[in-house]
Structure formats: C-alpha cells, structure tokens
Amino acid sequence: MLRYTLMRLGIFVGCLVVVWGLVYSGLAPRGLGASNGMWVILLALVISAPISFVVLRKERDRASEQIVQRVDRVKANLDANRSQEDVVDEASRVQGRAS
Template sequence: MSTHDVSTKHATIRYTAMRLGVFAACFGAIWILVSLRVLPSGLGGVSNVMWVMLLAIVVSAPLSFVLLRKQRDAMSVRIVEKVDETKARMEANRRQEDLA
C-alpha cells in the first residue's frame, strides 16, 4: 500500500466527519446568536430549533465548500480509484468467461 493509498483510504469518513463538524459549529454559533436575540428566533410558526437548523444548513454549506476543498478532492480521488478497480475486476471476469 503506497502513502497515497493511506492518505485517501478513509477520505470519505474524514470528509463526512468534518462536514458534520462544520454544521455543528454553525448550529452552536447560530443558537447562541438566536438566544442573545441578535438573530430572529423564527418566522411565523417555525419552532426555534428548526429555524436554527435551517440557518445552520444554509451557512455551513458554503463554508464546507470552501474550507473542506482538500478533503473533498481526496474523497473524489478515492471514489474514482474504487470505480476503476471495480471496472478492471469486471473486465477481468468478463475475459475469464470468454476464455471458458
């Protein structure tokens, strides 16, 4: 296993965990701002938690896009590698069947 394999092996798990971390940080910051009445506590009949969750999703998405670019690229590399391995294995199996 090369060092490239080691660095990308758990790329999807690492990216997902970091994405959840960015969301959690946004959720916490927005919750504090809503509690301090810096931000409104909801619109119409929307509950406070749902409002904070919606705002956290809206804020965390672009932050994740910018802050987690390296992790997202590593995850993409790993996915492409897995797809290529699967294609090669299927092609080898097809050739094996053709010989039989």
C-alpha cells in the same frame, strides 16, 4: 471519505452552536411559534454549506480521488471476470464442436 464527512459534520455542528447562541441572545430572528428549532437547523445548514465548500476543498478532492480509484478497480475486476467468462464460454463451444 469518512474524514471528509466528519469534518463537514463538525463545521455544521459549530455553525449550529453559533446560530443557536445568536437566536437565543436575540441577535438573530427567532422562528415562528414552534418552528424555532427548525429555523436554527436550516440557518446552520445554509451557513455551513458554503463554509464547507471553501474550507474542505482539498479534503473533498482527496475523497473524490479515492472514489475514482475504487470505481476504476471495480471496472477492472468486472472486465477481468468478463474475459474469464468469455474464455470459458469459448472453450465449451470448441469442446462442443469437437464432440
């Protein structure tokens, strides 16, 4: 998961550098007044999102598999804990009736 996040951040930073270069060279429009920095960041986000979606498909699938495995493991642990609680609860009920 960390690898996917770092790769996505790298693509964004690369797009940010390219957009910044295009804006300051005059090939891309500048923002209005003091909004130029925000314009560059937003444009880099808009460009990097589809690139990340296509380029990082395999890595995203790997990350989602890891998440599914973690969720399944947590569910199994919760089920095991519930069954242990049920056994203890049933044992205490049986002991209470025997007394």
